[in-house]
Amino acid sequence: MSDNSAEDKSVDKTVDWLLEEYRLYVEMADKVSARRIEASRLYIALLTGLLAVIPFILEQGTPASIQKTVLISMGFLGLALCCIWTLNIRSYSQLNSLKFRVIHEIEQRLPFPCYEREWEILKEQHDSRSYLRLSKVERYIPVLLMIPYLVLLIYAFFFS
Numbered sequence: 001m002s003d004n005s006a007e008d009k010s011v012d013k014t015v016d017w018l019l020e021e022y023r024l025y026v027e028m029a030d031k032v033s034a035r036r037i038e039a040s041r042l043y044i045a046l047l048t049g050l051l052a053v054i055p056f057i058l059e060q061g062t063p064a065s066i067q068k069t070v071l072i073s074m075g076f077l078g079l080a081l082c083c084i085w086t087l088n089i090r091s092y093s094q095l096n097s098l099k100f101r102v103i104h105e106i107e108q109r110l111p112f113p114c115y116e117r118e119w120e121i122l123k124e125q126h127d128s129r130s131y132l133r134l135s136k137v138e139r140y141i142p143v144l145l146m147i148p149y150l151v152l153l154i155y156a157f158f159f160s
Contacts, residue, residue, distance in 0.1 A: 036092040071156035078149030093135035
């Protein structure tokens, strides 16, 4: 009888450790998503801040050559930030995908695979082509914010 009791305790401890590991890993995945949101906020603040400075550069009676240099610099800086932001989104997306693959592997050893069931329901209720992953939608934002910086470069090169 003591053998079964020791074995039961060992199984209980293994399940406890697995649940704790699962909980921590899900928290880590959530933290990666939170960091991704914070990084996006930073890029949005920087890019909109750069655009907000443009009227002051154009209105202050600054010499045309300095205006042109500053506008070109700001245009390239804005485009560079958009490109870096796109890479950042891609990196966070890859990291989250990997984390959820591990979570799915852990779920195979748990009584109920929550995340796997979520995907099954999504596939049942929606056409797989109609669902857009947030990371794919999110990638359009830096591309859209490239437009004002491209316009700025065109203006600086050809009209100032």
